């Protein structure tokens with residue numbers, strides 16, 4: 857008999873948090889807002905293409921974009937590209953904090969996921 861365990865698999869369901877900032881931020885300008893963020897994010901990643909955590913873990917000293925690539929080549933390291941613009945301090949819907957570039961950092965997918973889990977465990 858194998859049927860017993862199968863029934864439990866469907867019991868876990870994802871719940872959407874009703875208190876999320878997105879629910880109150882829905883406006884007619886929502887689409888333009890997303891577009892603005894996509895553009896700002898792309899521009900930021902062009903200037904800051906490397907994951908700050910990967911850089912720290914690899915102890916990369918170089919700061920210039922080309923210098924990082926050279927240092928990685930010299931030390932036979934992978935270039936630590938990131939593709940996520942993360943808010944250092946959670947914005948929680950605060951527009952000023954959301955758009956403050958000094959509150960942004962580039963992370964790779966791995967570090968972004970790890971960082972988020974750490975923050976959620978801390979609350």
Ligand SMILES: [Zn+2]
Nearest residue numbers: 907910964967
């Ligand atoms: Zn990383």
